[in-house]
Each structure stands twice: as structure tokens, then as C-alpha cells.
Amino acid sequence: MKKFIIKRYVDKLSIQDIDNFAKSNNILLDNEEINYIYNFVKNNWQNILNDNDLIITEIRKKFSGNKANDMEKLYFEYKNKYKNFLNN
Numbered sequence: 001m002k003k004f005i006i007k008r009y010v011d012k013l014s015i016q017d018i019d020n021f022a023k024s025n026n027i028l029l030d031n032e033e034i035n036y037i038y039n040f041v042k043n044n045w046q047n048i049l050n051d052n053d054l055i056i057t058e059i060r061k062k063f064s065g066n067k068a069n070d071m072e073k074l075y076f077e078y079k080n081k082y083k084n085f086l087n088n
Contacts (some may be wrong), residue, residue, distance in 0.1 A: 001086065003046070010045045013038070025039075027070050036062055048088055 018038045020028050029037070040058060054079050061069050079086070 006045065006049070010042060013041065025074050028075070029067075033063070034061075048087065052076075 015034055015038045018041070019029065019034050022034070022037075041048065044054075055075055056072060059068050059075070061072060
């Protein structure tokens with residue numbers, strides 16, 4: 001059931017949602033970065049839920065410096081925040 005809910009959310013996700021979420025967390029992305037994240041989430045949402053190493057590798061491959069650190073921190077913050085939902 002939870003995967004169905006998450007899939008529906010991801011299906012409705014927009015590029016603007018990615019940009020707004022990043023901005024609300026003080027991460028400024030250019031259009032290329034926004035499109036990259038959007039496509040990565042759309043195509044890999046199940047891996048995002050389960051494979052921390054893949055996500056960190058992708059973040060480090062595409063982003064550098066403080067932006068990569070901020071994104072990695074944000075990933076783990078939200079993964080921890082919703083862990084009870086994601087693990088049930």
C-alpha cells in the first residue's frame with residue numbers, strides 16, 4: 001500500500017515541486033540541476049527509498065561542495081523523518 005501511495009505522489013511530482021522544495025530548504029539549483037533531480041526521482045524513486053549508497057554516489061557525481069553536502073544532509077533528514085512510514 002505504501003509503495004502505491006509513494007508512486008502516486010511521484011507520478012504527480014512536477015519540476016516546479018523540485019525547485020520549490022530545494023528553495024524551501026535553502027538550496028538554489030539551476031535549471032539543469034532541477035531537471036536532473038526531477039528525472040532521477042521519477043526514474044529511481046524505489047531506489048531512493050532503499051539504497052543510500054546509490055543516492056550519495058549520484059549526489060556526489062552531479063553536485064559538488066556545499067550543495068552536495070546540503071543535499072546529502074537533506075536526504076538523510078527526510079529519510080529519518082519518514083522512516084516509520086517507509087519501514088512499515
